[in-house]
Amino acid sequence: MERPAWAPPGIDISMPSVSRIYDYYLGGSHNFEVDREAARRAMEFMPGLPKIMQANRAVMRRAVRHALSEGVTQFLDIGSGIPTFGNVHEVAQAADPAARVVYVDHDPVAVAHSRAVLEGNELATVVAADFRKPGEILEAAELRQLLDLERPVALLLVALLHFIEDADDPYAAVATLRDALAPGSMLILTHASYEGVPLTEELTGGVVDIYQKIKNPLIMRSRSEVARFFEGFRMVEPGLVPMAEWRPETPVAQEDPYAFSGFAGVGRKA
């Protein structure tokens, strides 16, 4: 039975959105001046932010291709944001046209945009839901239509968990999602951290402050804190590493120094 939906909180595009800021870092124009203003201020502290985003996209791409090579053809991307380019469905369906992708975001603008981008794509869809309510994600009709949870799914939590405060218990939410997935499923995860950033913690803290101000706090976690998200998963080689070092396809030495910020890892559910 469909529950009556309560009115969502008002759409206020005078507030910066992390999805649109991310798009701006990646050279997109799916953003408004408030987003660009916030991004520019963050970049004053950390000029390499776009490189971090690029590395994040690159490692996601490698991980998606790895999942496909392991025979996982279903993808659940939570916190997908504005799909500027090189998205999961593009990467996955380029390699396997039968790959199925479900995007999830709680930003109504991002959801509306995703819906427009995915129009006509029978094997990709978007769900308006919040990671903090994993039950609602798993029960969403769109997800149930597209994904077979009896078979392995690659769960992507890419650049998402560092926006979830401990008070919202992201570990429990990840565990809920993990428990709902079939054996052989994968967790593809990237997470911001003070570790690996080629800047002083003070400068990096400036970026954290900006995100605090736009009411989207950025939660920096240590490597061991990030590793805890993989409870119940067996780490895929090379484990939880700086983004650039996760199964690189080109010499690591040529990577931008910012590409080593934060962590990337892939786990496989036994």
Next chain:
Amino acid sequence: MSAQAQASDGERDGAAAGVPDSGPGGGGRARTRPRSPGTVRSSGAVPVQGSGPSRGTEPALASAPGAVVYPTGTASAPSPSAGKQAAVPDGPEDRLRRFATIWSRAIFPATATSLTRPEFEQLLLPLARLLGEALHRRPFDANPAHEVGAALVEAHCTDPDALVRTLGVVESYLVLYCAAADGPPAAAEENRARCARLQHGIAAGFARALRERTLREQEAIARSALCARTEARQALHATEERFRAVFEGAAVGIGIAALDGTILEVNETLTRMFGGLDTQIRGRKVSDWDHPEDTAQIWRMYEELVRGERDHYRCEKAFYRGDGTVLWTNLTVSLLRDAEGRPQYQLALMEDTTERRLLNLRLRYEATHDALTGLPNRTLFFERLEKVLSAGGDARFGLCYLDLDGFKAVNDSLGHSAGDRLLVEVADRLQSCATAPGEMVARLGGDEFVALTTGPDTRREVDDLAARILNALATPIHLEGREITVRGSIGIVEGPAAERGPADVLRSADITMYRAKAAGGNRFEFADAEADERAITRHGLTHALPAALERGEFFIEYQPLVHLGDGSVHGAEALVRWSHPQHGVLGPDRFIPLAEHTGLIVPLGRWVLQESVRQARFWQEKHADGGPLRINVNLSPTQLHHPGLVADTVEVLERAGLSPGALCLEVTESALIGADEGLLKPLRQLAEMGIDIALDDFGTGYSNLANLRRLPVSVLKLDRSFTQSMQRLPADPVDIKIVEGIVSLAHSLELAVTVEGVETGAQAEQLRELGCDTAQGWYYARPGAPDMIHSLVLMDAV
């Protein structure tokens, strides 16, 4: 050499080729211009990898020990080095590829692509070919350059720096790698000019594509935002409609008021509850809705709420409807705040409890009023009395406890419905006696009433009240065509309220009422503590009876029955006594009526029968030669009606081993008045077994002589009133005649005659002469312990 090693060679070439500085605006300034690819390879020119850190310029993988490079995940992505192997070294294709490599190395850091650099290079290769061909095409055509610019934007090279770096690479290397190496000098000049025009074309194509892409994306995001807003608005609309439906359709009344109390919105239910048009409600003030029954608390909570000091309150509240009738509600008022937490509105939810309240009131009335007379009942009276007594201070109270004299006779002779009508009339009269404030009349039950007064001078008031009551009762009551005179006895308790509890007061009033009754009735008496001490209340005794039976507080005394002919002891009457722990030994007249009333008479009577029969059997065994000793046991009316009478009696006799002929059951004459066959049947059965039935107190009732012959009796016990005058000589001749007549009648019906209350020898002699058969009385012996009979019998035997 492995493919990877070759690839890294190529990259090292690119790096060494002197990529333009990526500094702002510095794209074209700091660049080296190697004359030929060959010199590039051998010169080892200083790399100018812009802002790139040392890591980016190190010789790649092959010389980085321990590093692992994973092969690309998909077979479809062709390895750039694989294609390179197919090209002829330093042939046009090879040089084109090397140009693409240099180009990709230059702009890769400025892109946002998630492709790897070799993949990105593959993307640039066809663009490099377009440029190379354009350099040679005749006539010259700059369009391919536009395409290249647009393709860069398409490949997400949207950063202007990517254009700067591209133009730098074209400027420096396009002619070098793509022009025929050995053309004439004029051709070189031509190439240079074409190269410049191609750069213009790339820039224009890039700018146009970027502009279009930017506009497209801005439009897309704006549309998405609009779309999301529309959806949100629709959801909000749906939510609002749902709320509206809830508001209108709710079974509870809902109202919203401003903080100044102005009612802004009410729902249908609330309007209906107020029984009117919503125009009569909306726009009014909450404070218009005060009601005399409002507690101060309600309005205090209201004030706190509108001041923002309280978020909600609940109460029971009455309202006046438009037509003046009263609406009772369960009211919940909540404070609504805005997003910043400032008080904004008050929300009232109300549930109509009028009906429920009326029902409660009615139930309460029924629970506290006597159904017959409509007077307050015992419950309400006790509540009131308790309240009066707990008032404290120097408050006083006066209480009249009224019991009608002879009401039982009215009930017995005229029937219960007549008795009820009499009680209703009495209640009305009493009600009219106690009309002053603080006065109250209640019916406690049966024919017992109380009147309470709490005025300032209770001593005088209660006196007046009692006098008024007796006066009101004095006028005869018309009932069933008769004039019935009702009298009453009143016990009065008056005093300071604070000293006593209700039960104590009532007990005292009850005792005092009995004193008034004992003094002849139709009067009132004031309670006095000493009299109370001595008095034994019916109430107390009634309550103590069951426990007394269990604890064995009853015992039996025996009064000898003497043969008037020879003075021998003929038998004995068993008389039950109660050895009360506080009041001492009580006679049957004190407690048998109470036991009758509560039904305890049945077990008590059975106990008396068992004891007496057992005793009689004992005497028989002891004095086998002294002739049969009979035992007389009284039967009360209730026992007579008890269905187990015959069976119980037989069982008692059998268990004790006493022959039925030794037992005489005494039944009062009044108990047999109007007795039908149903009642007489058990007596007849007992008589047929050989048990004697004696008619007790003969002569006190209606003494229906004609009735005597159909009763299964064998003995008449003449009431003492006939023989009292014979205690002294000369006896009243009328009494003598009467007794003579009765004896003669009895004997002719073959009934024996026993006389009671024989106190003198003269009396005994007289009665013997009149032909009476047996006698009992103090002249012979008072009732006593069983061994007294034993010694009397011994005396006889002597």
